[in-house]
Amino acid sequence: QVVLVESGGGLVQAGGSLRLSCAASGRTFSSYTVGWFRQAPGKGRAFVAAISWNGGSTYYGDSVKGRFAISRDNAKNTVYLQMNSLKPEDTALYYCAASTLPPTTVMSLYSYWGQGTQVTVPS
DSSP, X not given: OOEEEEEOOXXXXXXXXXXXXXXXXXXXXXXXXXXXXXXXTTSOEEEEEEEOTTSOOEEEOTTTTTTEEEEEEGGGTEEEEEEOSOOGGGOEEEEEEEESXXXXXXXXXXXXXXXXXXEEOOO
């Protein structure tokens, strides 16, 4: 069982930065792939980024490549999403999720989900 709690969201002006955190409970968290997804108002949930259990592999959605960076500190049971050059279209509820499989963009392959943290970038 893994419990995930996101934090770090907020309101930031376009061009600004935020760092989201995903803190996990569970002794085996370091063996999980972790992904970030987001859901904008009126839209479906979309893949943002994912990182392998040891941080050796990372993947990004096309809309965030070059602007966002995912990392993890297994000693702290935490995964981070550094978001730079934020745009109004990045406004969404951001979720982290954990999977026992290799990194994937497929939401249904993630077994554990957090409650989300809101990021708002006014236009």
